[in-house]
Amino acid sequence: MIHVEGLTRYYGGHAAIRGLSFEIQRGEVIGFLGLNGAGKTTTLKILGCVLLPTSGRAVVDGHDVVSHPHEVRQRIGFLPDTPPLYDEMGVGEFLAFVARLRGVPSREVSARVTEAEEKTGLRDVDDAPISSLSHGYRQRVGVAQALVHRPALLLLDEPGSGLDPRQMVEMRTLIQGLRGAEHTVLVSSHLLPEISQTCDRLLVIKDGELVAQGTEAELGQRLGSGGFIEVEVRGERERVLAALAGVGPVHVMGEAEGVVTLRVEAPADLRPGVARAVVGAGLELLRLDRGTEKLESLFLRLTRGGDEAAP
Amino acid sequence: MMRTMLIARRELAAWLRTFQGYIIIAMVLAVDGLLFNAFALGGVSKRSSEVLSLFFQFSSGTTMVASVFISMRLLAEERQAGTLLLLYSSPVKDHEIVLGKFLSALAFLALMTLATVFMPLLVMVHGKLSLGHIAAGYLGLLLLGSASLAIGTFGSALARNQVLAAVLSGCMLVALLTCWLLARITEQPLSDVFSALALWNQHFQPFQAGVVHVRDIVYYLSVTYVALFAATRVLEARRWR
Structure with a gap:
């Protein structure tokens, strides 16, 4: 659906993005992750045909964004970081305007507006002037305008920006609802839970360069911390450590009332081996959990250092 | 063309929904009415056609x-509100955006101009016209309004905010208006060129007197076309920034 190759954009002497290359398949929901100023918005604007790359190539659904922007614009729905809304219009009226602008046949406009309003939970404010809406509803109208013409590609730039926790959950549900539909979705954010829970795959960008891509688990594995096992064992600390020495690197997390809590670094699922080692040493196994590194710590590791990860 | 009309309709509806449009109409009517009473109707007695000519002036x-x-x-x-991104990311051509915006402004100006028609009608009732x-x-x-609006559209395409747009458009209009002054201090054939370029002096006065010349119509339509073409080129360049 999207093929990006060596995409570079300079603002004066400063490179906002540099040599960006990635592929996105049809139907995927992709999280575009990076700190502020990393180059997410620049990339989305180029894909949305509102910004010219300095060099490189971006192809959307077989059409180059520079040589065939009109064809690309027919296939995309773009929500910029500030939703582009006409405050004096009503919600339904605005969505009908956008649908017509993007080529929806007149006889289908009403149905498409209803469909977009239902997907984004705007039915009850169809007649309300946009100027009277709360920030959360304005964001929803922004998403609705991006999808009212059923585009093949949805580009959502920080859709959760400025939302309160309840609105965030609603926005997450909304984006999750787009999964499996006719859309491919590229959603940028620095709100990690939003990305973690809604996207199939992540693209992590730092200082204009792609530093990693893959699923959350893949990123963890690539960084050598794909998973760990937490174990609670009743017994003496030395005996417990000796029993688990052959399984993998072990860190003692705590010890209280004869119960030792440990963490075994384990990219693969080593729970059977850990269980056998503990029981085989005559110790009591109280708890055995497999965990993976949370997206937040992965994100911080990816965007902090310079040599920890490669695309 | 469908998208041009769509943009024009939305823009015109925005004019009619906000106070800004009504304030402009009210100000124009107030100033026109004041000048009409003070100068066209006042002073020594005049023929109806002279009163009408002054009104148009x-x-x-x-x-x-x-x-x-x-x-x-x-x-x-x-551009200030960020809504231009909606148009930029939609399959709308630059000339459709410019033309849609211009047509809405022209329609609004036509409505405003139509609202002044009671003044010539008053002259007509009391005199012979x-x-x-x-x-x-x-x-x-x-x-004249069409040419001025097109120049204003060009200024609006160039500027990052409305105040700057007004200043730019005002400067361009004054430059075109004062071409006749340049015509007076330059030699031929330059003086003829400046005289022909002047926005008001040579081209509006015949209309004011009730005379329609094709050359004046062509002049105003040409200024409109050139200014809108320039606005389109500016938008094309800005769309990708």
Whole structure:
């Protein structure tokens, strides 16, 4: 659906993005992750045909964004970081305007507006002037305008920006609802839970360069911390450590009332081996959990250092 | 063309929904009415056609000033509010955006100009006037307004905010208006060129007197076309920034 190759954009002497290359398949929901100023918005604007790359190539659904922007614009729905809304219009009226602008046949406009309003939970404010809406509803109208013409590609730039926790959950549900539909979705954010829970795959960008891509688990594995096992064992600390020495690197997390809590670094699922080692040493196994590194710590590791990860 | 009309309809509806449009109409009517009473009707007794001619003269001034205020928001406001991205990311051509915006402004100006028609009608009721004179004067006002709005649209495409757009458009209009002064201090053939370029002096006065020349119509339409073409090129360049 999207093929990006060596995409570079300079603002004066400063490179906002540099040599960006990635592929996105049809139907995927992709999280575009990076700190502020990393180059997410620049990339989305180029894909949305509102910004010219300095060099490189971006192809959307077989059409180059520079040589065939009109064809690309027919296939995309773009929500910029500030939703582009006409405050004096009503919600339904605005969505009908956008649908017509993007080529929806007149006889289908009403149905498409209803469909977009239902997907984004705007039915009850169809007649309300946009100027009277709360920030959360304005964001929803922004998403609705991006999808009212059923585009093949949805580009959502920080859709959760400025939302309160309840609105965030609603926005997450909304984006999750787009999964499996006719859309491919590229959603940028620095709100990690939003990305973690809604996207199939992540693209992590730092200082204009792609530093990693893959699923959350893949990123963890690539960084050598794909998973760990937490174990609670009743017994003496030395005996417990000796029993688990052959399984993998072990860190003692705590010890209280004869119960030792440990963490075994384990990219693969080593729970059977850990269980056998503990029981085989005559110790009591109280708890055995497999965990993976949370997206937040992965994100911080990816965007902090310079040599920890490669695309 | 469908998208042009869509943009024009939305823009015109925005004019009619906000106070800004009504304030401009009210100001124009107030100033036109004041000048009409003080100068056209006042003073020594005049023939009806002279009163009408004076009315069109005052109205041409208010039309140009109003055009600056009407056109300053067309593109600069969208850029300020971020809504231009909606148009930029949609399958709309640059000339469709410019033409849609311009047509909405022209329609609004036409409504505003139509609202002044009671003044010539008053003269007509109390004196003797030719309908042709009234029609020629209003055609002149619309053509002058069209050229001024197109220049304003160009200024609005250039500027990052509405104030700057108004200043730029105002400067361009004054430059075109004062071409006749340059014509007076330059030698031929340059003086002929400046005289022909002047926005008001040579081209509006015939309309004001009830005379329609094709060359004046062609002049105003040419200024409109050139300014809109320039606005389109600016938008093309800005769309990708």
